[in-house]
Amino acid sequence: MRRKNTAxxxxxxxxAAILLIFIFPFLWMLLASFKTQAQIMSGELTLLFAPTxxxxxxxxxxxDFLRYIANSMIVAVASTLLSLLIGLPAAYSIAKFRMHKLSVIILIARIVPGISFLVPWYIIFSQLRLVDTYAALVLSHMLVGLPFIVWIMISFFESLPYEVEEAGLMDGCTPHHVFCRIALPMSVPGIVTSSxxxxxxxxxxxxxSIILAGDKTKTLPIAVFNFMSYAEINWGGLMAAACIITLPVLAIALMAQRYVISGLSAGAVKG
Structure with missing residues (x-):
């Protein structure tokens, strides 16, 4: 009993030590966002200071960070929705027709470094006069988001009981209705996780974004450069901006935590 308690x-x-290692940078970022430039540059890791x-x-x-937040939200939501619109039917078809070679090709598209697509993307969008537009950013982000959604959802659709879908077909549902009314509702954890x-x-x-965005469509990660100049770095503003960038993603992740955990565990087990 004593050995068990010691373990x-x-x-x-x-x-606790591992959590501290991962949490410390975020804690330091949050505290630094309420400090002055002099307090940050002093290098003192104190919790007692006059916040500002x-x-x-x-x-x-x-x-003008509200404009950058709006740009990031438009691009992120649009690219995710379009990836779902195309990726869910694609993943369902690949799973049901057992097109494993196609799934491997999609995985390769996900593994290829995104930087290898930068020059072709820029040439294409510049010829189409789409640089500094939401369309260019949305399409470029789908280059990674779409294969990712397809790859995750293939395992979910393969794990669905065939008897349930067969019963839907026997009740008069078309394959389209089976996909929309049976397969998608049963795959909600996977959809939430991949989204x-x-x-x-x-x-x-x-x-x-650094290549395809401009003054009109500049997103939050690019806007961080505003706090860096030749003379100095505005560390307080930079930390505040970093907290603002992190907050929406953290809030969404916490709200969808239940679906994410069940989605990752269900997608890892077939049958």
Whole structure:
């Protein structure tokens, strides 16, 4: 009994140490967002200081972050919805017709580094005069989000009981109705999980936006450069901006936590 209690204590300490390692950067970022530039540059890791909200005021008043938030939200939501619109039927077809070679090709498209597509994307969109438009950003973000959604959802659709779908067909449902009324409702955890991960990728994407975005469509990761100048870095504003970027994703993840956990566990087990 004593050995078991000792093992539990050691396991708890190890878990706490790992959590501290991962949480510390976020805690430091949050505290620094309420400090002045002098307090941050002093390097003191103190929890006792006079907090200030000036960093957040400057983020919205001086740097117009509301516009960047709107741009990121439009691109992330549009790319996720379009990826779902195309990816869900594609994943269902691949799962039902056992097109495993096609699923491998889609996985390869997901593995290929996104930077290899930057030059072709820029040439195509510049010829079409779509640089600095939402269309260019949405399509470029779908390049990663769509294969990701398809790959996750294939395992979900393969794990659905065939008897349930067969019963729907016997009751007079068309294959389209079986997909919409039976397969999709039974795959809600997977849909939520893949949508959330696709949204997070688009929300945090820097590489495509730095090339294809402009003054009109600049997103949050690109707007962070506003706090960096030749002379100095506005660390307080930068930390406040980082907190603002992290907050929506964190809130969505917490609200969808139940679906994400069940989605990841269900997608990993077939049968």
């Amino acid at each position: 539990n204590v050691l396991w708890g300490l190890l878990t 909200g000036q960093n957040y005021l400057s983020v919205f008043q001086q740097y 959330l991960l696709s949204f997070i990728f688009s929300w945090n994407n820097f590489m495509f």
